[in-house]
Amino acid sequence: MNSPNPTASAGQPPSTTLDQAIQSDALDCVMCGICVPHCPTFSLTHNEADGPRGRISLLLGISQGELPPDADVSRHLDTCLTCRACETVCPSGVAYGRLIDNGRTRLAQESAPATHPRGEAWFWRLLRDQLLTRRRRLGMAWQVYRGMQRLGLGGMARRLAGPMGRALPRQLSHATPPQASTQEPKSYRGRVGLFMGCTGAAMNAPAVAAARAAITAFGYQPVIPRDQICCGAMHAHSGEPEAAARQRERNAAAFKAAGVDEIIVVGTACSAELAALPASHGLTIREITEWLLEREPAEWPRLARLDHRVALHTPCSQRNHLAQPDVSRRLLEAIPGLELLEIDGNARCCGAAGMHVLLYPEQAERLREPKLASIKQLAPDLVVSANVGCATHLAAGAKLVVKQPVELLAESIAAASR
CATH class of the missing domain: 1.10.1060.10 (Alpha-helical ferredoxin)
Structure with a gap:
């Protein structure tokens, strides 16, 4: 970092x-x-x-x-x-x-001239600050889109969304995320904070639910502070480092007030951004996949076999920012029955890149094309990516089921507990 x-x-x-x-x-x-x-x-x-x-x-x-x-x-x-x-x-x-x-x-x-091809800079700042980084607002907008797609009006919703519509996934799962157990353990090994990110109530809600289930199944109590906000990544990469630092500090205060000193993050980009918190806070930041792999063998719950062919996508934030190129593969290899398939050109960016997919959609789509072609050739049951932006971008280009690694782990745990 x-x-x-x-x-x-x-x-x-x-x-x-x-x-x-x-x-x-x-x-x-x-x-x-x-x-x-x-x-x-x-x-x-x-x-x-x-x-x-x-x-x-x-x-x-x-x-x-x-x-x-x-x-x-x-x-x-x-x-x-x-x-x-x-x-x-x-x-x-x-x-x-x-x-x-x-x-x-x-x-x-320097107030350099705006170069965004689809609107003035003020519009994109407004979109970022008033919707994309506001968890509740984004969650409500996402529920509207889910409802329209359920009614067969997904195409209309994407057209009404204007430039943002091109970034919306064509296919959504309406299934209830798996719960490993409805019974709370008698005692916990410890308490850990769970960072949801801006998308935790929207496109990343299934992964957050899976993370909660997995953390509980491993014997830990997930704590989700209500006051957590955007990690700051969108501002950090848009020339506003002070705003990003303020967001990181607010998150640190929220988790410290909740009495936890270990923060588990659902998403690689948020994890990379929160890792910039000063060491003086005494907080440990772990992306959920990394944290799960650090558990001792005795902490692992029983896992059921999942007979899925899985195309594995490795996000740049995981490969390059966090320097953890193999953690998703290692977690998936722990689940019996999975057949892991490698997407060609996995080391090259898919084009999502935070706000880039909205600001430069044509370039983002050109970067995505080779990956979609490789996925089509592999014909997997589903695609796995540890970054919600990448997952959404891939699903916007084709009718794909895209999940995070923790979702498959939670599915395996839930199946074993039945």
């Missing part, structure tokens, strides 16, 4: 501090180009400015006052997915994720 964005030192304007931070990271790059073929956006345009080496050059030019942050420059930086595939192959260890976040903050300070 890259360190947080810098704050202005006493007597220095914010832009000066940011320029120094940008230059420090950018000058670590030796311009070797090893990263370029690993960049998903470069693979689409073959434009040097749409790859990490080109973007680093642009940021260096802006920070040194040699390049104006005009609309064209802003677009090249804004279309970066922050997948950080470049970091995994960089021989110089360039902190590209921190660099691009600082660059976007610098552009925001």
Whole structure:
């Protein structure tokens, strides 16, 4: 995890501090180009400015006052997915994720021209701040969509949603999430906090329910503070690090007030963002899949056989941000009967990338096409992804059943308890 964005030192304007931070990271790059073929956006345009080496050059030019942050420059930086595939192959260890976040903050300070092809920047900020990062509001909107799809009006709902409609899944499961047991254990091994994220009452509700069931089956009491809010990732990657830090701090306060010091996160992107909390809080952050794999053998409940053919998708936030490329596979391998299938190009971003799927839907869909083609060829019973954004994006491109790993584990536990 890259360190947080810098704050202005006493007597220095914010832009000066940011320029120094940008230059420090950018000058670590030796311009070797090893990263370029690993960049998903470069693979689409073959434009040097749409790859990490080109973007680093642009940021260096802006920070040194040699390049104006005009609309064209802003677009090249804004279309970066922050997948950080470049970091995994960089021989110089360039902190590209921190660099691009600082660059976007610098552009925001300059009021760089909006480059979003589907509306003004104010509209997308309003959408992000008043809907996408508000759990209850998003949950209500999601229930409306579920209801319309249940009535066979899903296509109409996607058209009415405008630009957002392209990001909505074509197929939803209306089944009740499995519950491992309705009987509370006589005693718990411990209490852990459960972070739901913005989507916990909407598209990620089945995974949250499965996580609660799994945590309980392992003998722990899941605690869900009502005051938890968005993790801050959308703001962090939109040039608003102070807003992201405030959200992380509010979440830390909510969980500490609930009397827990271990936070289990349902979703890899949220887990990566909350990991930026200062160590002084004394909080341990674990993504649910990682936490489950850390349990001792004696803590594991009985698991029933599941005869599913599963296509496994590995999100960038899991592979690159958390550096845990194999945790989903390891958890699924613990479930008897599953046949795991590898999606071609799993190391390349699917195009969801937070707000990117809404701001640049055409690019997001082009990045998704190879994965959907591979999934179609594999013909699995379902797809598994540990990131709700990736799962929703994949399901928006085809009629797929997409679940998180913990959902299959909860299903296996529930079947074994019957």
